[in-house]
Structure formats: structure tokens, C-alpha cells
Amino acid sequence: MELFFKYLQYEKRFSPHTITSYQTDLHQFQEYLQEVYQLEDLKVADHAIIRSWVVTLVQKELDSRTIHRKIASLRSYYRFLVQRGLLETNPTLRIKAPKLAKKLPAFIPEDAFTQLLDQSEFTTDFKGQRERLILELLYGTGMRLAELTTLQLEDINLAASTLKVLGKGNKERILPLNASLINALSHYLQLRSATFPNNNSSFLFVTDKEAPLYPKYVYRVVKKYISTVSTANKNSPHVLRHSFATHLLNRGADLGAIKDLLGHASLAATQVYTHNSIEKLKAIFEKAHPKA
Incomplete structure (x- = not known):
């Protein structure tokens, strides 16, 4: 074995x-x-x-x-x-596996996440800003949990407004950073240096004991904040990834571009998000079709 x-x-x-x-x-x-x-x-x-x-x-x-x-x-x-x-x-x-129940990816509404960032009281110390950056990175880039916890300092390029992630199968991809994320990253890096001046860790995220961040911590952070704006049963980091893709699609993003941002191997894996946008498609249809 x-x-x-x-x-x-x-x-x-x-x-x-x-x-x-x-x-x-x-x-x-x-x-x-x-x-x-x-x-x-x-x-x-x-x-x-x-x-x-x-x-x-x-x-x-x-x-x-x-x-x-x-x-x-x-x-x-x-x-x-x-x-x-x-x-x-x-x-x-x-061996025959039981039939899979078709489940649509869970996501939180766009205004709910904005409310989360605007109304949540993040402390100004290292811990509070670390929690905020975790949420902003997961939602702002759509990266996976494993990609977040393995991010290296050298993967961040603030000048180019990009970061590099190592995805499944050791496949690297470059993700763009919005202005909010750049500010959050810059502030976090300053706090990180001030809090741990002698830390030699290459990881972007470290614990209070200067060790690499572990997945359960990220789960706790995400659940803690999402539960304040959503009543959904699922409050995992993957929900923010689903929200990222759904909100991009709702705003007219190309499905192929979303596939590349998520690091999916095939378009079939990305197409599941089109189901979440059916309400928007209905609205467009009713507004634009002569017979609607």
C-alpha cells in the first residue's frame, strides 16, 4: 500500500x-x-x-x-x-457505484460577500488581517484550499498585479489580482514582516507560531464569517471558489476564461456553473425576446 x-x-x-x-x-x-x-x-x-x-x-x-x-x-x-x-x-x-444525485455548486450572493467584507469587524492586528486576506484571496481568485495554503512569498508579484498558484497535477497558472487584493496583500505583508521580523518561512500564510498555515484553520475562518451572511449548510472554502465562478459568469465572463482561472482540465467541469445562472438567463430572455 x-x-x-x-x-x-x-x-x-x-x-x-x-x-x-x-x-x-x-x-x-x-x-x-x-x-x-x-x-x-x-x-x-x-x-x-x-x-x-x-x-x-x-x-x-x-x-x-x-x-x-x-x-x-x-x-x-x-x-x-x-x-x-x-x-x-x-x-x-x-462493482457498480450508486447513482449520483445531481447537485449544483453552492455559492453565496454577490451582495452578501460585499456585506461580509464591509460589515465584519476584522481586527487590525496580524491575525485579523490574515483572516480578511484568506477570504479575499479565495473569493478574488477562485483558488483551491490546497493552493492557498501552499502559496509562497515568491509567487506574489504586486508590480504585475498577479500571483502564481500550483494546482492539481503540479500545474502552474497565473492569476490576476484586483486593486482590493493588492492593497490587502501589501498590508498583510507589512504586518507579517513587523510581527515576525526573524521569520524565514517561504510560505505566504503562517500561523501565530510561524508555521505554515493548515487547512483546518482556513475552514474555521471561512465558516466563522460566511455564517454571518448566509444560512446555507455549506460554509467551506470551496463555496467561495464556486461563488467566484458563478459571479463571473453572471457578469458575462467567457466560460473558457473561467475554466483557465479555475485551473480545470476540461470545459465540462466548468459548465456546471451555467446552471447557477439560469435565473439571469431567464431575465435576459424575458427582456430581449419579442415573444417573452
Whole structure:
């Protein structure tokens, strides 16, 4: 299993977050094998055993997307074993995943985020301005959580009004910065230098103990502030990414440009945001069509 994780890291170049998900899924299946079938080796599990595990996941009422991901993790692992000659056939080929419920990306209204920044009382110290910058960067660039926490000081180019992010598959992309973000970044960098004059960390975001920022901290910050302006159940950093894309599309941005800004590999992944704009399309239709 450790060889598989190294394969994901060095050959497939998956992000640390994705590899952690694979590790969680495979270890959970391993625990199931040990508890129910008294088996230690995943290589001896057949499709019937794997199907029984999927059934238990459904009975636990796990989200269908979570179950899909866990099945995908097993498929990748057993495919790896077959490719390495450690297994003759892939037992997951006969496994059918439950149907996915089609969910539109959650986002917050444009005026709600403006209200959040204008009315929230961010403290003027390093911590308060760090929290504000986290929100502004996630919404202002549409970057992923992992891209935010791995940002380096050298990735910021205030003179060119751009920043460089390292996305999935170690793919780099350049993102533009608006005037508000440039001001927020400049102020944060000054506070960072004043607060930690001897800090040698290359990371843009650091904790109060001068260590690189961790994902759970970002989750807490986003949930803390979004909950003040939105009643939606989802208050994760990804909601700000969805909001970024939806608001751009609502204001007439080209879908291909949004795809490049988000770092999507294909346009199909970006097209889901067109559904969020149906109300705007209806309004345009009613206003412009002779028969509307």
C-alpha cells in the first residue's frame, strides 16, 4: 500500500489532500476486512467482499459522492496491483457505484460577500488581517484550499498585479489580482514582516507560531464569517471558489476564461456553473425576446 501512495505522489503527482483521501479510503476498507472477514491482505478481497463494504457505506447513509470516491480509490489501488503483476484481475471492475444525485455548486450572493467584507469587524492586528486576506484571496481568485495554503512569498508579484498558484497535477497558472487584493496583500505583508521580523518561512500564510498555515484553520475562518451572511449548510472554502465562478459568469465572463482561472482540465467541469445562472438567463430572455 505504501508503494501505491508513493506512486500517487511521485508518478501521478497528486496533491497531498488527494493522497490523504486515498489513504483514508484504503485504510477504512482494510479495517472492514479485518473486522468482518478476519483478513489482513487487501489482495485476497474479491468483488463480493468489496460489494458488501459498499452496501455498508450505503446503509450508513454516506453521501453518494463520498461512496463514489471510495470506490474510485479501491479501483485505482487494484489497477495498480494488476499493472505491477501483483494481482491477475481487478475485483472492482464488477462493482457498480450508486447513482449520483445531481447537485449544483453552492455559492453565496454577490451582495452578501460585499456585506461580509464591509460589515465584519476584522481586527487590525496580524491575525485579523490574515483572516480578511484568506477570504479575499479565495473569493478574488477562485483558488483551491490546497493552493492557498501552499502559496509562497515568491509567487506574489504586486508590480504585475498577479500571483502564481500550483494546482492539481503540479500545474502552474497565473492569476490576476484586483486593486482590493493588492492593497490587502501589501498590508498583510507589512504586518507579517513587523510581527515576525526573524521569520524565514517561504510560505505566504503562517500561523501565530510561524508555521505554515493548515487547512483546518482556513475552514474555521471561512465558516466563522460566511455564517454571518448566509444560512446555507455549506460554509467551506470551496463555496467561495464556486461563488467566484458563478459571479463571473453572471457578469458575462467567457466560460473558457473561467475554466483557465479555475485551473480545470476540461470545459465540462466548468459548465456546471451555467446552471447557477439560469435565473439571469431567464431575465435576459424575458427582456430581449419579442415573444417573452
